[in-house]
Amino acid sequence: MAQFQKQIRRIGVFTSGGDAPGMNAAIRAVVRVGIAQKLEVYGIHAGYLGMLENNIQPLQLRDMANIIQRGGTVLKTARSTEFMKPEGREKAAQNLRAAGIDALVCIGGDGSFRGAHALWEEQQIPAVGVPGTIDNDIFGSDKTIGFDTAVNTALDAIDRIRDTAASHDRLFIVEVMGRNSGFIASHVGLAGGAEEIFTPEGNTTVEKAVDRIKDAISRGKTSSILITAEGQKPGRAYDLADAIRKKSGMDAKVCILGHQQRGGSPTAADRILASRMGAAAVDALLKGYCDIMIGTEGERLVQVPLDLVAKHERKTQIDLLSLANILAT
Template sequence: MKKIGVYTSGGDAPGMNAAIRAVVRMGVSKKIEVYGIYQGYSGMIEGKISLLQPRDVANIIQRGGTVLKTGRSAEFMKAEFRKKAADNLKALGIEGLVCIGGDGSFKGAHALWEEHKIPVVGIPGTIDNDIYGSDNTIGFDTAVNTALDAIDKIRDTAASHDRLFIVEVMGRNSGHIASYVGLAGGAEEIFTPDANTTVEKAVDRIKDSMQRGKTSSIIIAAEGQKPGRAYDLAEAIRKKSGLDAKVCILGHLQRGGSPTAIDRVLASRMGAAAVEALVKGQSDIMIGTEGPQLVTMSLEQVVKTEKKTSMDLINLATALSI
């Protein structure tokens, strides 16, 4: 293998740059030319591809976002545009790809392999940590710590004013961020898309805690299908209990910022492992983690299987909120 491509796709995540850096430098160390594909699948279709040298990825390991840019491509969902992308890659002699992204990105990568036999290895890069086959995804640790820092500050003002706050974190179909920051931030309740917490249960627990002398509370809510869910939740709580809940939506703040050491190390390990896998002739797989170890899983299995939120964390957070 003499030439490979690397691209980021879907939502950006802190640590993507560290992964790009690792792919480029590991590739160069193995006498492989590494091409950067800009703006994900859109750039692949439009031919926005250029050779990357080690100096091109200098001083990016600490930067959030992605120097290759990213996005979502509706065109790539159509077979004729996937063929155009594959033709662009083959014209440059690119023999393999490293895809850094989430579930949607991996579906596209799997289609490239199935339809055009372009070898591809996936690296899970998403703050949601919702990729099956990997305990951790690049960006998750940073997003959790960013949200936790905000929640700690909100708790200060909640305690000062004896108030109930609802903090909305990201997670359209995933409650991983909510469950982690809820436990780590000492939240009284956690609402996620797949948990069975109800407004009635939340109100009962908050009232019980008030009777025990608690003067302020924090509720963590994953955004669900649309940002702003926390306002609906606040109104429902007001109608059920008369309690006035203040709302704070963290939004895209959680996507940015310098990646934590954990995310930089994880991204570097995964990036290097992806290149090693291509060199060994592996394809249509994802590099994931199982405990401290790197593991591989077929992309077909990854995209067909849902990773559930851990109810153990939510139950523990509830038990410790007394």
């Protein structure tokens, strides 16, 4: 955790990386709490790309009207290869200083936080991170903005698919987002009563899944749903369906939920979490703290150094997978 002595009068807020439901609630909290504390708040559009292109504009109270219920991010988000280079970060810092920005609130994931950490280390631009990602894979925080909404979006789809699976006595493989993280898959699988869950951290194999399905059929079960995290690229479910067909002769229908999990109106839980985190980020900057992320430990907000966030990965709880297996028997 770093501290700085400079008095801040103007802060910038931006969203970076993949969008997540609840980001707008966090932006709203930063702007309105900042203005309540007599700060000027500027929005940086399209993340680090916006810093490089000097796309920085003042935000007022009324700019935040009717955005808390909206998905996505009103400040937009983009990736920038130029910012990944030291000279790109130097240019971004120059633009921030020219705009009179004293400190930043970065809403995003671990890649976004690495950028914020580098700005502090190299250019002494104070920044506080707010974790916004549906994957829930940020080290140092039990919850990230957007995760609850993504799980509920996927769960609603799975409940509908189960109706069809039961009507036609079919096996379905449902693919959820998550890339290297199995949090969405494990939570959706447990809440949706999935017969098997495939995650990067789990030890489920096609052979085990086939054995469980056959055992379920022998006990009179006529339909099953398997959940899989997408892996490095969407389409893993098709590979699993093909492997199951070759191993057992069973035909599996595939449903890839895709980016609909990143959109939609955020749940109450995500709106409240985002509001608390955005307010806490402004409070931390006013107290002179930077190079930290606002995380959660249970219901309590905590401050976690950004270098720790960047160095470590948060793994899925294996006990959830074990419990899901028992309950789906």
